[in-house]
Amino acid sequence: MDKAYIAILSFLFLFLLHYLVGRVSSGGKSDGNGKGGRKKLPPSPQALPFLGHLHLVKAPLHAALIHFAARHGPVFSLRMGSRRAVVVLSPECARECFTEHDVTFANRLLSPSQRLVFFDGAMLGTSSYGPYWRNLRRVAAHRVGCMSGAIAAEVCAMARRMSHAAAAAPGGAARVELKRRLFEVSLSVLMETITQTKTSRTEANADTDMSPEANEFKQIVDEIVPYLGAANRSDYLPVLRWLDVFGTRNKIRAAVSRRDAFLQRLIDAERRRLDDGSDSEK
Structure with missing residues (x-):
């Protein structure tokens, strides 16, 4: 069998596998229009299957984000492969996120690489807000004083x-x-x-x-x-x-x-x- 044909079949298989895993992990819900039970996300650029918006995020990063904001507003969403992100570029919206909804945004979403390094998020700077994090902060404050x-x-x-x-x-x-x-x-x-x-x-x-x-x-x-x-x-x-x-x-x-x-x-x-x-x- 031709090597190019095998390569194409392999790519299609990996694409199908990635798509199915994404559907299973998301429970088969829709991803942004409010249909299927999922909450509506902020507007976003046109995404590609498998890659999402990875092909649009180019250096310098701040210039790419400003370009997105000019087209979709100061709050928009991006899909970086299998991961989703909401970008806030408005000072007023950022102030609301970190004052009225500070507890919601206090959690740390770690990448797989970060989980390997930071003991699966068990450290003070990487753990999510909650009783465990408060206990760590209390102990850390005492230790820093010492x-x-x-x-x-x-x-x-x-x-x-x-x-x-x-x-x-x-x-x-x-x-x-x-x-x-x-x-x-x-x-x-x-x-x-x-x-x-x-x-x-x-x-x-x-x-x-x-x-x-x-x-x-x-x-x-x-x-x-x-x-x-x-x-x-x-x-x-x-x-x-x-x-x-x-x-x-x-x-x-x-x-x-x-x-x-x-x-x-x-x-x-x-x-x-x-x-x-x-x-x-x-």
Whole structure:
């Protein structure tokens, strides 16, 4: 059989499979005209089967959204493959969303890639609003208060590092990438809070650099972030996710496994330290 014929049949089969799965997951209801029991959605551009509006969303994103708003109004809907989105570009509508309906919009809809990274939405920044989220916030507020000493020390260390860099530069001034500096400070605070890594720094002055643990964790985070910041096609097209055509899912799982192993190693070390301290007190 001709290879082109096989390719066409394969594409048609995947298209039919995607369509049937979408119909089953939506309960066979209509998708925007208020028929079939589904609530009416805001207006939207003409969509393609399987892709939805993915082919219309082009860079720069804000320009594409403004173009849609000019044709369909300040509130419109988009279908990104198998996922739906409502875009609000009006300040008045946005204010209404986050004041009168703030609880409704407080939930976090995670993509499959984000669920792999964020423990299936169990973290404070990714969990939906409810009793679980309120308990996490209460505990987190207390823990952040306990971290005030570590935060102050790491911020002072960052200021000293920038001062040393400026003094060593020609003219006594140097350009500083503040975003990277603040990211490193947050990792240093995290590592210092978990395992007290200040003593593991190799420099004579422990305030001159991040700890080895913070550096290792930064490398892992740098490996994971690109998969979250970019638009993964498999998050919008389930067929690509099931087949893992681009290998994205396996790469994310490998990076997450390294992160979990690293954190587990820190937890085990801290447990041993606490056990040794309790034994010495006896």
